Each structure stands twice: as C-alpha cells, then as structure tokens.
Amino acid sequence: MKRKIKYAAAFLFLVWAATACEALEECKFCRMVKTDSTTGDVTYGDETEYCGAALIGIETTKPFTTGSLTTTWECR
Secondary structure, three states, X not given: OHHHHHHHHHHHHHHHHHHHHHHHOOEEEEEEEEEEOOOXXXXXXXXXXXXXXXXXXXXXXXXXXXXXXXXXXXXX
16 A cells, blocks of 8 residues: 555656646747837737747747738737
8 A cells, every 4th residue: 555655646746847847938928019100000919828939939020011010029
C-alpha cells in the first residue's frame, strides 16, 4: 500500500513539474487596432491572450497600411 502511495505522489509531482514551466511564459492580452487616416475612425478588435512564441510574433508585427486603413497590434 505504501508503494502505491509513493508512486501516486511521484506521478502527481511529475505532472505538476511538467506544467510548471507554462507558468513561466509571459502572456499578454492583445487586440488589433485599425485606424482610418481619412476619417480618423479607430476600430478595436477582440482581445485574445497570447503567450510565448505567439506573443513574440504579435509584438514584432509592424503596422501595415492598405489604402487609408492602418492596422497595428496593441498588447497589455
């Protein structure tokens, strides 16, 4: 019986240790912001949580303009 308890405790510890690294990743909520240069209208997209490599990709995305509409990303 003691052996089963030790194995169960070891298993729980390993599961916890494997998921603990996820807590170290930095996460932010980001949303797309579109600005119309002719009218000055600003449109905000829905906020979505990004972590790790996905967050780095969003934060390094440069603003781009199509016609009079400029699209950027805003993270908090």
